[in-house]
Amino acid sequence: MMALYRFWIGVVVSTCLLTPVVYGEIYKWVDKSGKVHFSDTKPAGGVVEQVAVKVNTITSPSISESDFLDALDRRQVVMYSAVWCGVCKKARRYFQQQGISFKEYDIEASRKGRQDFAKLNGRGVPIILVGKQQMSGFSADRFQRMYAEASR
Numbered sequence: 794m795m796a797l798y799r800f801w802i803g804v805v806v807s808t809c810l811l812t813p814v815v816y817g818e819i820y821k822w823v824d825k826s827g828k829v830h831f832s833d834t835k836p837a838g839g840v841v842e843q844v845a846v847k848v849n850t851i852t853s854p855s856i857s858e859s860d861f862l863d864a865l866d867r868r869q870v871v872m873y874s875a876v877w878c879g880v881c882k883k884a885r886r887y888f889q890q891q892g893i894s895f896k897e898y899d900i901e902a903s904r905k906g907r908q909d910f911a912k913l914n915g916r917g918v919p920i921i922l923v924g925k926q927q928m929s930g931f932s933a934d935r936f937q938r939m940y941a942e943a944s945r
Contacts (some may be wrong), residue, residue, distance in 0.1 A: 827830035854860070867943045870895035873910050874919045881919045884931040893940070 794799045818836050821842045835841060862884070870888065872895055874881035898906030900918060913920055922938065923927045924943040928935060 799844070868940065869924065871922040871924075872912070872919050873898045873900050873915065873921075874898070875900055878918045880931050884919050884921065884936075887931070887933055887936070918926055 818835075819831055819833060821829065821831050823829050830836075845902075850853075870893055872881070872884060872888075874885070874897055876899060885897070889892075898909060900906040900910040900915065910918075910920065912921075917929060919929075919931055921931060921937045923936070925941060926939045928939060
């Protein structure tokens with residue numbers, strides 16, 4: 794049974810790897826009423842422009858400290874969280890009890906939160922930044938070490 798499973802996995806993988814890349818042409822033209830059209834077939838007559846199309850291109854964002862900390866001091870704390878997250882609530886309560894000021898961005902409710910979370914390649918919340926240091930999840934001991942290190 795396992796050999797048959799491995800055989801079919803091999804067939805599927807080989808098929809994916811051997812599938813030829815297909816290129817198509819896209820044409821752009823403007824009709825008499827000024828409406829812009831796009832098509833994969835070249836229209837008869839008129840001025841036609843061939844459009845270069847990039848498919849499945851991925852660009853990696855560049856991230857700088859200023860994207861997240863807005864030129865704040867090294868001990869500035871920023872937390873990316875979600876309303877439903879119990880660990881986020883624990884971290885928030887800890888910061889408040891310790892008198893530690895922090896900025897918080899909800900990754901579901903705020904555009905900045907969503908964008909920063911994506912730039913950080915976030916996999917879960919909370920993500921806590923202290924200066925240039927980053928912590929996923931929350932541990933009071935680990936946070937205190939990061940916070941003390943940032944003040945040096």
